Amino acid sequence: MTNKMKYILSILLLILLLFSLGTYGYMSSEDKNDTYHVSVILESNNSERWSILKQGIESAAKEYNTEININTVSTKTGVTECLDIIRRELKNGTDGLILDLSNNSKLVKELDDMLLDTQIVMIESEIPISKGYSYIAPDNYKMGYDLGSNLLKNKKKGKTIGIVVGNKKKNSNMERKNGLIAAIGDRNVSWILEDDSELTEEVIASKMNESPVDYLVGLNTVVTEEILDISKDNGTQGMVYGVGNTEKIVYYVDQGVLGCLVAPNEYIMGYMSVNSMFNRLNYDTKEERTLVDYLVINKENLYDVENQKLMFPMVE
Amino acid sequence: MIRKIKKTCKGLRRALNYRSIQFTISASFTLVTLVSMLFMGIVLYSKFVSKTEETTIKATEQLLNQTNVNLETYLRNMMRISDSMYYSVIKDKDISRDSLDTEMNLLYEVNKDNLVSIACFKDDGKLVAATPVATLKKNIDVTSQEWFVSANEQMENLHFSTPHVQNLFDDTSYRYYWVASLSRMVELTSKGNNIRGVLLVDMNFSGIEQLFKKSNASGELEYIYLVDSKGDIIYHPKQKLIDSQVVEENNRKAVIYEDGSHSEYFGGEKRIVTVKTVAYTGWKIIYVTPYSTFNMSLNQTRYFVILLISIMMLIMVLVNQFVSAQIAKPIKRLDKSVKGLENGNLDVVIYEGGGSDEIEHLGKSLNLVVVQLRKLMEKIVIEQEEKRKSELDALQSQINPHFLYNTLDSIVWMIEGERYSEAVCMVTDLASLFRISLSKGKNIISLKDEIIHAKNYMNIQKIRYKDKFEIHYEIEEEIYDYQTVKLIIQPLLENAIYYGVEAMYDEGEIILRAYKKEDNIYLEIIDNGLGMTQDSVESLLTDNTRKRTKGSGVGLKNVNSRIQLRYGEDYGLKIESQPDEGTKVTIHLPAILYSDMRGEQKHD
Structure with a gap:
């Protein structure tokens, strides 16, 4: 190959490189619709x-x-x-x-x-x-533990506690239960209600009637709402402790029915x-x-600037 | 690898040193094209980038202004509601006997899309009137709420609060409202006395949210958000992520910025922040445009420019090649024809057509030079030929006197010895010999004549030497028609007699053999005489100083020169001799028919 040919090939190679770069970049910079x-x-x-x-x-x-x-x-x-x-x-x-x-x-x-x-x-x-x-x-164990600590802080001596765990096949419920028990100890607990699926309102109400307690603890949103539905008219001010962040649960915090709420983000x-x-x-x-993270909410801190941002969803 | 790169660079350097006119033109054009295209591409791209930035900033400012106008309209609307409520309703009523509900409800109904509630409180926090009808929460202390405090602190002003969850009324449907509160100190009339109160218009925050969502609807990387005068975020498209500290925003710094566009680094990226202050509130609308947005939108353009430049370069290189080839073609053709001239080919036709006037002129001039040169060369050749002929003639003229002298000498002896018949034969042979020698002045004769000439000569010599030797002729008849330089056999026969067989005691023998082999004619003169050494043989054809002592004086060298002058170096004499054995001289001639050379005889 002559030197001239080499020169021409070098120039053409350079142009080819530029062309390839341009084409590749142009194609790859097009909007990708990889959904x-x-x-x-x-x-x-x-x-x-x-x-x-x-x-x-x-x-x-x-x-x-x-x-x-x-x-x-x-x-x-x-x-x-x-x-x-x-x-x-x-x-x-x-x-x-x-x-x-x-x-x-x-x-x-x-x-x-x-x-x-x-x-x-x-x-x-x-x-x-x-x-x-x-x-x-969230750290389910710690949530249960913090809920228990707040309950202990407010609990009067000699008062009894009933714990509604709910579906025991959900490990989040079980971890929260373990955290709660670790905070309040076994002696204060009158009963623990748990099953292989979510508990119905009737089962919880039946247990509450069968064995009334002073404090009720719900360890997930569903059972906390059910406990609130059962106990809202029974004058249980500050006697329910629960987990969740639905509007209903927050309403009852605001109303003072829920003594303390642990709300995961x-x-x-x-x-x-x-x-x-x-x-x-x-x-x-x-x-x-x-x-x-999660928040530990009560009636007093519900409207704090930081808490209300997380507790009250913006109206869409 | 490094060695390969070095080799390539070296090759390129060599290529750049290549100096053909087409290459020089093409390389220069290509280099200029490449540099120009690159320069043009970079300049155009830079211009495009700055123009795009400018356009984007302008579009941003337009969107910002539009959002600001919408927000201000929204706020003015709220203020108008507050003013209407205060100046048209509250000022005209005595709350001890008149209800504000009807007018308040009316105002609410008209504006309920943007309102959550209108409420009026006494300065001790007691509710005077509220719409829509709702129950105030138990144990609620409105006097500690921010909107109430602000209204009391600056009585003349209207106060816009940051968005918050309304914490006033009990709603058993579990609904909560995010509101921005507009509060103001009002004078209430109760039992004819003026008392202070606070009028609260709670705007539904979703109105502001929707307004900003619309501005953020493009879904691109740029976004718009709203902060209050302290830098607290009122609206942000990623509000919840910021609240949860998953993402961060530079709102504390942005609030310090004056209205206009600012460049900042935040979160490891450069971005343009455009700020606009909202009237009445001190809020600021902030539009964030990350530079990556430009990059993304410019990426395609950047690569498109590269693509375009490379295509343009390719076209320009091809055009350069074509143009340079067109320019160089006549020069190259001229150069090629001159190269032929350099190789000694004077018959070459010098290119003189096409190309520029200069090239055409050059070609014509060179052509004239070549014609002149050719004439000169022909003249020199003719002169050389003439010189050679004159030399040949001079050589041939050496033969005649010697031979004539010897022969006449023999005839004299014969006549003196009364050997008349022999003298007659000799004179006859001599006559024949001279006839052939003359050959009408021709230098080339047929081999037949040459052999007859040799035989005549030998007949004369045999008479002179009284059969002291025998002569044998072994001649193929087919050679007779071929040509030869005349008088080349006779001197060799003469040598064979004088140096070969004359001094022998016994009878000498001379053989004249002639034959054709392929395209060659061989004439062999063989004697069984004294012979000679190898050194003597070698000096026979080369030594110019050598002097002959016997014979006609026409030596082997003479014969050899004449043959080679005529037919070239490949032909001539070959001598083989052994002392006391004899000598063999071979004449090598090309086999050229005598008839083919007749035209040339004229020139000779």
């Missing part, structure tokens, strides 16, 4: 239960260009419905699942077989599947769950455990 499809499966009998969490999920979904399909399954319908929904979502090509489910051996086994290529993020409560996942939740939990899913879908699949 992830994520399914959220939440367990609850109460349709309002997850409203704040959903706001957080939707806010993050918009930011991370993710399409979200939220499914709520009733604890009453059991594992079958839950598995059917998961199968349907997988069949529809979901990229990841955000789950809050009860620990059921059948469910866990089925999930181990089904979720081979699907990214998992668990929120609030976790189940022991063999596949790696991220976990976003569900907005952030929802937001972080999508954020974590986005990271996992982008191949950062390490098993993260993220703790979200």
